[in-house]
Amino acid sequence: MPLSEHEQRMLEQMERALYAEDPKFATALEGSGLRTYTRRRVYQAVAGIVVGIALLMTGVIVPNVLWVSVVGFLVMLGCTLLAVTGWRKAPKPGEQPVSGSAGGSAHGRNRQRRSMMNRIEERWQRRRDEQGH
Template sequence: MPLSEHEQRMLEQMERALYAEDPKFATALEGSGLRTYTRRRVYQAIAGFLVGVALLMVGVIIPQQIWISVVGFLVMLGCAGLAVTGWRKAPKPGERPQAGGGGPAARRQSRQRRSMMSRIEERWQRRRDEQGH
């Protein structure tokens, strides 16, 4: 569903405000999408997993320091979890990321988001009216 002219103007104003406030952050957001972010996150998790394997091996080699093996295993477990969840959340090529699934929680969150947006829009209109008069 395309945005109305009013919504497009509001979006452009917010973009300009973001660029004026923090241009470095704005260009970072512009350059990297969700796919790039999740791919980078998965690569970091894989690297962390390998560090966990190394810690596990060091702990096995040094028998007095068994806690190093435990830490390595926990690092491996955490990084594997991050990699799997990051991989699942990554949108497929050519697909647009969705705000939520389709379950009741996602619909409730979408409804709350819409009501929040309507409140923001009402406040915006009030400010514009107050400035105009």
């Protein structure tokens, strides 16, 4: 359902206000990297699944080449996994897509886990201090 004219004007005002207050944050929220990354993964996966279906059908139709069907199934399975893992690894709005090896993303996750553990430990310590006094 399209937005009414009033809603469109309000949305434009909110966007202008956001750009005026914090242009860096506003451009990060545009999500062009996210859209490009996700779109590319989906296109690759769909193309691979179509190729897998073609191989599967070829192996079923042509006699004595059953192995082609198996290869087609494996291609479809691999492309489905590519799409699912690509979707999970897609950057969140405001983040830049991860380029390079997966080691950088694992490092970022470890840093997040450490900071989360630090927060939990700090909370635990505060509770112990509050109960002790």
